[in-house]
Structures are given as structure tokens and as C-alpha cells.
Amino acid sequence: MKKVVIATNNAHKVEEISTALDFEGWEFLKLSQVDPYEEPEEDADTFEGNALIKARAAHEHTGLAALADDSGLVVDALGGAPGVFSARYAGVHGDDEANNAKVLAELEGVPDEERTARFACCIAFVDEDGTEITATGTIEGRIAHGLAGDGGFGYDPMFLPDHFNGEKTLAQVTQDEKNAISHRGNALRALKEKLA
Structure with missing residues (x-):
């Protein structure tokens, strides 16, 4: 049995990752299932850099294969912001309401055709032997003029x-x-293809 630590305690993320990477004989563990360690500071200026920081720390502290992701919203009219600061764009980590309000305020008066944006994600995998593999994914779209819907989270x-x-x-x-x-x-x- 290959144990893989997912560097998160977010149950939805763990479920999504373990469903997508359904390799036979793989068991996924979240952080609360391994010996606690101080989580590293995510101070890279790219999603890949932050994902690698988290995956390397989990691998280093457990000796197991580890996987981590970093993602965010990239708005063209804002020069790529909020980017790696997506979770704390308005100053407080995880304040979705304030983050959404800040982006909408900054895009006030920007016409539809210039409101292009994408969600970007990088996933980093560090195997037991230290081999590192990364994969990225995006979803293209644009920013609405207000909020709609009560599903999802963050900038959804x-x-x-x-x-x-x-x-x-x-x-x-x-x-x-x-x-x-x-x-x-x-x-x-994309990661599953590389690992296969």
C-alpha cells in the first residue's frame, strides 16, 4: 500500500484528489492523520512555488509521498492579481466576502470584454524518493459585475x-x-497522466 499525504485538512479537496488519482494500492492521508508539524510559510511568487513548498514539507516531515496544490484567481485587467494572494487579497486570510468586494471594486467601470480572467492551479507531487512532479490546470472565463449563486466558495x-x-x-x-x-x-x- 502506497501512502500519500495530501498537505491539507480540507475534506472536499482530499475527496476530489483521491477520486481523481484512483491508482490501485494508493491510500491518501490528510494532515490530521499524520504527526503534526509546523506548516511552512507560502512565500513563493508562483502557484508552483507554493505547491512545492507545501509538498516538500509534508514529505520531509513524514517520509511519505506527498502532494499539495496552490491555486487562485488571475484577472488580466488587474495585472494578474489577486494571483498567489487570492486567499488573503483583502488582508485577512480566507475572507471571501472582502476579497470578492475588493476585486469588484477594482473592476468598477471595466467593460465586459476586458474582464477576462482564469482560475489557475498547480499540483506538486513529491514521491518517497524525493522525485518531484508538477502539473498545472486552468479554467478560462471573465469576472461578472456582481455575485450570483450560493454554491462553491471563494471567487466562484x-x-x-x-x-x-x-x-x-x-x-x-x-x-x-x-x-x-x-x-x-x-x-x-494532467498529473495523473504524468504519474501513469
Whole structure:
């Protein structure tokens, strides 16, 4: 049995990752299932850099294969912001309401055709022997002029994926619909190909 530590305690993320990487004989553990360690500071300026920081730390502390991801929203009209600062864009980590409000305020008056954006995700895998593999995925779309839908989290209520012709936000679709096109789903599919 190959044990792989996923550097998160987010149950939804663990489920999504273990479903996507359904290799026979692999068992996935979340951080709460291994000896506790101080989580590293995510101070890289790229999603790949932050994913590698987390995966390397989990591998180093457990000796097991480890996997981590980093993702965020990239808005073209904001020069790529919020980017790696997506979770704490308004100053407080994980304040979705404040983060959404800040992006919408900064895009005030920007026309539809210039509101292009994407969610980007990088997943880093460090095997037991220290071999490192990364994979990325994106989902293209644009930023709406307000919030819509009560599903999802983070920036989902303002993100209009091209996949739905800009008619529904990610917060207005089912979890299955989201997983089929999401940046993390695309990164996981790319990682699975590399690992296979």
C-alpha cells in the first residue's frame, strides 16, 4: 500500500484528489492523520512555488509521498492579481466576502470584454524518493459585475466560465459540473497522466 499525504485538512479537496488519482494500492492521508508539524510559510511568487513548498514539507516531515496544490484567481485587467494572494487579497486570510468586494471594486467601470480572467492551479507531487512532479490546470472565463449563486466558495460567485458561455457563475453549477471543468480537476488529470 502506497501512502500519500495530501498537505491539507480540507475534506472536499482530499475527496476530489483521491477520486481523481484512483491508482490501485494508493491510500491518501490528510494532515490530521499524520504527526503534526509546523506548516511552512507560502512565500513563493508562483502557484508552483507554493505547491512545492507545501509538498516538500509534508514529505520531509513524514517520509511519505506527498502532494499539495496552490491555486487562485488571475484577472488580466488587474495585472494578474489577486494571483498567489487570492486567499488573503483583502488582508485577512480566507475572507471571501472582502476579497470578492475588493476585486469588484477594482473592476468598477471595466467593460465586459476586458474582464477576462482564469482560475489557475498547480499540483506538486513529491514521491518517497524525493522525485518531484508538477502539473498545472486552468479554467478560462471573465469576472461578472456582481455575485450570483450560493454554491462553491471563494471567487466562484463572480467567475463566469467560458464553458457555460458566460451565463452561469461557478457558484450556480453543481459540484460535478464544476469538477469536470475546474482548474484543480484539469491539473489533477494532467498529473495523473504524468504519474501513469
